[in-house]
Amino acid sequence: MERIFHNLSKDARIDIISLLLERRGKKELALELGVSPALITKYINNVTHPSDTVLKRAYSIAQEDERRKINDIILNDLSSSLLEFLENVEVSSLKDNKDLKKLMEVLKEAETNELLSSFGFV
Incomplete structure (x- = not known):
């Protein structure tokens, strides 16, 4: 999954963090991800984006229903990228x-x- 996380857009990365924040406070999520609460705030405010390592941790701590939603975020992001690519190359x-x-x-x-x-x- 590391390569998948590496290829995600900044928006998808932030969407994953936002999803996890729906059930957790910033402090709790920061502790679970091994980052500071200030960094969580920076993610949400689009100042910086979560690293591949943070996303890997996020996926590992996600509950089953959250993981399904993360999978949806990943698939949406990757398929959008692929469709954009196909629209800009000669498909033949x-x-x-x-x-x-x-x-x-x-x-x-x-x-x-x-x-x-x-x-x-x-």
């Missing part, structure tokens, strides 16, 4: 790209698993 130049093919396979598998589980088959 990517037709033989093995990584794009692999991504398409993963998405098809996820869709199939979601469809099967929604019918109670998985």
Whole structure:
């Protein structure tokens, strides 16, 4: 997950901290993340952004429902970046790209698993 956190935008990083603050005070969250309460304030005020290490800790302390929301933040951020990339390149130049093919396979598998589980088959 370290690479995932590294690739997140500043906005997504702050969204993760904001999410965790919904259930915790600044002091409590700072203690759990190993940073100062002043740094939490700087994150929220967009003065600085959480490091990869802080995000890794944030993910590890998140409760199950918070983790699902963090996953949503991550997927939204990464998919937005990918869509922006695809809008700014000649897509036909990517037709033989093995990584794009692999991504398409993963998405098809996820869709199939979601469809099967929604019918109670998985």
